[in-house]
Amino acid sequence: MSHRNSILLILLCNSFHQSALVVMTPVLQALFDLSLSTLGAIVGGGLLLSAATTPLWGRYAGRYGTNHSLSVSAIGGFIGILFLSGSIWMAQQEADNIGLWLHFLVLGRVIYCATANAALPLSQAALAANSAPQNLFGTLGTLNAMNGIGRLAGNALVGPLLALGTLMPVAIVLPIYIAALGKLIGTAGRTTPEHRTKTTPVHSGRVPIIALANAFGLQCGVGAAYILLGPILRDRLDLPPTHASSLAGMVLALALASAIGTQIFATRRFAERTHAAFLTGCVLVVAGLVTLSVGESIGVLLVSACLLASGAALGASANQAHQLGKAENSARPRLSTLIASAQLLGLAAGTSFFGLVGSYDLTTAALLAAALPLAFTAPALLKMFPPTSFLPIRRGSGE
Template identity: 30%
Template sequence: MATFGSFTTLVSLSMLLPFLPLYVEQLGITAQAEIVQWSGAAFGVTFLATAITAPLWGRLADRFGRKPMLVRAAVGMAIVMSMIGLAHNVYELVALRFAAGLIGGYASAATVMIGTQAPPDRAGWALGVLSSGALVGNLVGPLVGGLLPNLIGIRGTFFAGGAVIAVAALLTILVVREDFQRPAKRTDGLPADTGVRQHTSRLPLIALLVTATMVLLSNMSIEPIITIYIGQLGVPHSQLASTAGIVMASSAFGSVMTASRLGALADRIGAWKVIIGCLVATAIVMIPQAFVTNWWSLAILRGLMGMTLAGLLPAIGKLVRQAVKEHQSGRMLGYLQSAQFAGQVIGPLIGGQIGVHFGMRSVFFVTSAVLLGCAAFDRWAKAQ
């Protein structure tokens, strides 16, 4: 059920990608540059808000349970998504998208719940399955967004998205079960502990949070300029949007194929080995993307990159969950979610700047170097 809820909410969040500029124009913005600017702001502000509030929701999950956070996120998203369809101007659109990030976060809440409820020896596999649902949602969302506006209109598409999330909320209330006990309050006058297990150093936790940021950063670094890059590969202008969509979807498709398998591999051979191996493999796959001469080669390489990236988040979630005590797991997994969304915000900004000042092919080289540096850092932190 948590996987289905993550799928539906991410479909609703990502389905606006194909028609967001059209909606911005419908709200009264006519200059091309301003349409691009407002579209980027409306899209990115949701991830920024989620990064801010994820630790708060994680802390509340530790106090009141994980299921209430799932219900809160689903109900909030259903309401806000429907309200976006009622926006009168672009300011309301951006404000409501920001509210969606503040109030929502179903996938983040699901990660906290699965990470704490799954048996330790199956946590990697369980988080891998959950990750697959989220990835499929990001894959299907733009496809749905390209079809529904022609059938029910742009505003109607938002209402449909809100209705689907409402169904997910209802199913969460009825189906999801949680074995949760509120932590006992301390009465001995001693300061509360940090939640980190006694045998665990803080350095590996820091390394894991940095790695989580790098995963999303590396995947999103080329997104702002990938359409332009594909145009340089000889794709006709009339086919740029559809071709770029295929290339972008390739990464998510590759991740869906391997996420649960690599999660299970982390359970079997150790999560640190999977993390370091996937970082190195992704760095290697990044380099030939700078030398492609046609779009389908890029799509294949992006698919391979998705396959190697898929093992990282489940393995990181497994290690973070094992590193902290039960009553602090929600808060720490909330920080993990913030780190991921930070990468999703920072990646396009960095990639765009590198592409403008040093050329688009440089983005792949820089990202590859960052991933290799991250792998070295993780190897060193693991030994501490």
């Protein structure tokens, strides 16, 4: 197994696990006798923990090397899933001690979120160090696509895996983790921290505020769509809540598939034209959210979700590629983890804020959601495409 393939497998396992855990919400509620709010706090708290700890992994990678940090992150993810699997197994065997096994579940979740969620930005930094500038956008697109494939598989396979046992959707990734970790750990032992190359235009030390605003704004839009889609389907199509939830799941799965296609194919089409790709992504996100605010049929709402997912995928990859392409190798882990943290915070903020606004008026929430990503990305767009660049060129008096 190559080093690159072991990284892809780790990302696949991580995203599969995250999606499977969310889909298993009713099972975990029944097994551990939890309210939805308690389980939501465990899952949501993990997201906030990831946002807080991910930048620390960038500093750790700057000191000890990206490949070493990626290996430690993956080991943490493996241990976290091991604790989660053990807690589910023991809860099935000893229902009288359910409180004890719930503590193991929470401990596993804390370990996982503090370590495994750093794997994607660390992988982006690791492969960016070995990618030619013209291939960087496509490389990041492949990593993000693998992350999306894992999420799609996690949503689709939980049902069949549950037929084999409650433990199976969580524990199935452990053998794959072990196989991938063997290669990662071997590589980390031979790798030293990356150093700046002579041919790379660099920036380091300065936090790229515009890049963080881009990441935060785009994921705010995604978070808004996540929370608003189900209620919009329920109200506009006059569906029962259970049918609306099922339909929302199908729409999001198709939207995720379109995002994966964008990551694999569109990123290679744009190559080094990251500015054009970022602009295209922003336009698609805003168009998707505006369409979501006015759509009255399942076809229109499906198109809006696909536009949004594809735009967010393209814009996020372009933002990462543009920033990592300018950074020296030693600065890339810190930069990549900061962007990932901003994305997690944007997703949490979009879900929370627009869930609150949507409880009053869904159309207003969707329109406001369209304006917010545009506001956050406007400084970057104005810098990439200044208004003066669209003015006609004034010819000299002698011509």
